[in-house]
Amino acid sequence: MPVLRTTARRSKRTLITAALALTVVAGTGGWAAGSAQKAVTGPPPGAAAWRADHSLGLPLPDPATAAPAEVARFFGSLTDRERHALAARHPLTVGNLDGVPVTLRYEANSLALKAERDIRRARAADPAGTLQDHQEARKAAARCADLLRPGRRILAFDPRGRGQVAQVYGDLTTAERTAVIVPGSDIDLATFDRSNDPYGTPAGMATSLRAQMAADAPHTRTAVIAWAGYTTPVGVGPDAATGRLAEAGAPRLARLLAGLAATEVPAPTVLCHSYGSVVCSLAAPGAGRGAIADLVVFGSPGMRRDTVAELRTTAQVWAARDASDWIGDVPNVELLGLGHGEDPTDPVFGARRVSAERAHGHTGYLAPGTDSRRNFAAIALGRYGDVR
Incomplete structure (x- = not known):
């Protein structure tokens, strides 16, 4: 009997939802409160430059395929100097790559945020931009500056989308x-x-x-x-x-x-x-x-x-x-x-x-x-x- 009641309840809810879905699809205006988004997927930004980097004399783990455990082993095999050099050359990749030591990610994301802040500030002053472009750039620069405040530990930062x-x-x-x-x-x-x-x-x-x-x-x-x-x-x-x-x-x-x-x-x-x-x-x-x-x-x-x-x-x-x-x-x-x-x-x-x-x-x-x-x-x- 409990199984029958559960089945009946689900059937009733299915009919209600079907009616709701048909109503929304028919009216289309029901979706006006939201807009479709393009999802950010794939490896961290800068992955192509990362893959092309042979400065250490060995291939770097592919951000698209390397498991976090593999990334952790790789960074564990490096010297402090090598780790910091990679963070400086590829801040967006290192800052978003799971398996990288936590404190190194903080360091990389600080560098990435400073670079993005400077890019946005330049756009805000670009005479070729519109008033709206300048306003949006100033807001984005201020957002980056806020995330750079002392004491903030930024584990990931991706400016895309x-x-x-x-x-x-x-x-x-x-x-x-x-x-x-x-x-x-x-x-x-x-x-x-x-x-x-x-x-x-x-x-x-x-x-x-x-x-x-x-x-x-x-x-x-x-x-x-x-x-x-x-x-x-x-x-x-x-x-x-x-x-x-x-x-x-x-x-x-x-x-x-x-x-x-x-x-x-x-x-x-x-x-x-x-x-x-x-x-x-x-x-x-x-x-x-x-x-x-x-x-x-x-x-x-x-x-x-x-x-x-x-x-x-x-x-x-x-x-x-x-x-x-x-x-x-x-x-x-x-x-x-x-x-x-x-x-x-x-x-x-x-x-x-x-x-x-x-x-x-x-x-x-x-x-x-x-x-x-x-x-x-x-x-x-x-x-x-x-x-x-």
């Missing part, structure tokens, strides 16, 4: 407990740490999570990575309703996680917000066994899987959704490429449900004083008995 960035909060080289924040829609280089709606940004979520971890375990060394390393959907449009951008972003997340393991960073708790949970679902199998300690999804539209078992991960999977989150009104099925499937907070999915009391809306899960923030910190600290 809308721009991608990852920042580390804490000392990743000595951390005992780590976490990675994977954001949802409308996040890029410009919105990574915007001041409005801070807990809807990877920077704001990472800062808040680490503050809670520090309050709960002041003697534990922690680090949290705010990762905006994939092309996210913009608005509520077809990109947000399909898996296209998640499929493009998942290999990038999988490589990040494999790179952390290759550089001996403790397996992180990966916290996936909204559309980010779709990315995490597709990345989990490719990250490697043991690369993820715990997988936490919150405000999820679905993970394009029907059960936890289909995620093919050794990580414990947790799910949270607050009562006021509009994502709860999204039908949890996948049909004709639209929708993301089963609700991860539904018992049939098999994840451990996490309380999100006092959280408000779609982006309030890591706001101070919420059950979800305390629960997420407890999971990241491995204090499972404290999770409500």
